[in-house]
Amino acid sequence: MYFKKIIIISVFSLLGGCGDKTADKGLTDIISIDPHKAEEYINLSEIVDSVKCIKLQTDSNDIMGRIREIVIKKKYIYAMDASQHIVFVFDKVGKFVSKLNKRGQGTDEYASMGPVFIDDNEEYIELIDRRGAKTVRLKYTNISFELVEISPFPADLSYNSCRRSDSTYYFATQQIDNIINGKKTNAGLVILDDKNKMTILFDKNIETNNHYFSANSESFTQNDKNELFVSIMYDNTFYRLEAGEAYPVFSVDFGEYGINNEVVGSESTERQMAYIKDMDGIASFPVLNINNSNILSFSYYFKQEAGRDMFRERDMRQYIKIKDKVYHVKKIKNDITSFPDRVYINSYFFMCNHEVWHEDYLVDIVIPSCYFPDDEERIFVDDIGEVTAYDDPIIVMMKLKESIHE
Numbered sequence: 001m002y003f004k005k006i007i008i009i010s011v012f013s014l015l016g017g018c019g020d021k022t023a024d025k026g027l028t029d030i031i032s033i034d035p036h037k038a039e040e041y042i043n044l045s046e047i048v049d050s051v052k053c054i055k056l057q058t059d060s061n062d063i064m065g066r067i068r069e070i071v072i073k074k075k076y077i078y079a080m081d082a083s084q085h086i087v088f089v090f091d092k093v094g095k096f097v098s099k100l101n102k103r104g105q106g107t108d109e110y111a112s113m114g115p116v117f118i119d120d121n122e123e124y125i126e127l128i129d130r131r132g133a134k135t136v137r138l139k140y141t142n143i144s145f146e147l148v149e150i151s152p153f154p155a156d157l158s159y160n161s162c163r164r165s166d167s168t169y170y171f172a173t174q175q176i177d178n179i180i181n182g183k184k185t186n187a188g189l190v191i192l193d194d195k196n197k198m199t200i201l202f203d204k205n206i207e208t209n210n211h212y213f214s215a216n217s218e219s220f221t222q223n224d225k226n227e228l229f230v231s232i233m234y235d236n237t238f239y240r241l242e243a244g245e246a247y248p249v250f251s252v253d254f255g256e257y258g259i260n261n262e263v264v265g266s267e268s269t270e271r272q273m274a275y276i277k278d279m280d281g282i283a284s285f286p287v288l289n290i291n292n293s294n295i296l297s298f299s300y301y302f303k304q305e306a307g308r309d310m311f312r313e314r315d316m317r318q319y320i321k322i323k324d325k326v327y328h329v330k331k332i333k334n335d336i337t338s339f340p341d342r343v344y345i346n347s348y349f350f351m352c353n354h355e356v357w358h359e360d361y362l363v364d365i366v367i368p369s370c371y372f373p374d375d376e377e378r379i380f381v382d383d384i385g386e387v388t389a390y391d392d393p394i395i396v397m398m399k400l401k402e403s404i405h406e
Helices: 269-278
Strands: 029-032 039-043 048-055 067-072 077-081 086-090 096-100 113-118 124-129 136-141 147-152 161-165 168-172 178-180 183-185 189-192 198-201 220-222 228-231 237-242 245-253 282-291 295-303 316-322 325-333 361-366 378-381 385-388 394-400
Touching: 077 113, 086 113, 113 161, 161 220, 168 228, 220 282, 228 282, 237 282, 245 282
Parallel strands: 029 245, 039 325
Antiparallel strands: 048 394, 067 077, 077 086, 086 096, 113 124, 124 136, 136 147, 161 168, 168 189, 178 183, 189 198, 220 228, 228 237, 237 245, 282 295, 295 316, 316 325, 361 394, 378 385
16 A cells, blocks of 8 residues: 655745845764765664544545644544635544634625635634735634634745744745746745734745755744744755744755755756656655654655656655664564554645644545555444545654653
């Protein structure tokens, strides 16, 4: 089983403004990686005590399309459906509760669902309605979805993922064309503060001919101290974001197996894609997935077959550090339950963005249409029943061993 080809990531369009600022890398800790030394697999039981699956309810009222993001909060689970422009809400056992489904041209409706944010108390859902220069920010009560506030929002920015921290918005623009204050830029990150001031970080200007790609659909992660981090394309350093600045945390060094990021990243996207297609024995595009007090994890690709445009599941590598123990592996085999047969500590696999931890659990998302090679295949799973390729996403919650918290 598992899994189909990883496809090139699409981008979303939103915002514009002013400002031009480049973060200074400074000094960071360095983690040296030899991709040839990754183990074939580890057993999940080495780091996890138990596994439970939450099957999001599927019936005629809540059939989902393409889920771009799943957010797990204390009360509810939220699934953002990019194809239907709907926010589905489920309880913590996966039962359908309600949905924000107000696409239209009415006073309390939105034309297009941009990024969605849920406040920590789960009292409100904020949605950015993309309308070009007339883009607005809508605030709805949760879960009755009454509109309580509407305000203008700067428009015309393209990005691959977005986070809000307090009243600041962070857009991973990842070398996509944008016009900021009348100037073309392919910056890696654009920040919008509470005064609508735009800050550009990791600025560059390359030729794209309107052709964009990203090796991952999620560039951000937030830790157990509510600190926000970002991973930038063609940059092996991970950064902590605070007050409009990016502070280096640590870097990944692939040695002789790494890309010359400065050279390749400055080429046109056409030449970048040609380089990726010809890569053989090259490690690339590390993404930080967890940087908690008790666990550190990032993933990267190690492509060992020239002639393919992008990456496949077998190219994925995972680095996990728990206290002083390091796991550097290709696969994590689920030896605790029968489903799923393997899991990923990865925030963007199969284009469903999510945090890979929640409270004392590691989190994986299974997209059934990707899991089953045959669309007509079906299996029976204890506690959740029959699973088919046509089901909604299944959330895999993996309880970390108690010793990890000691």
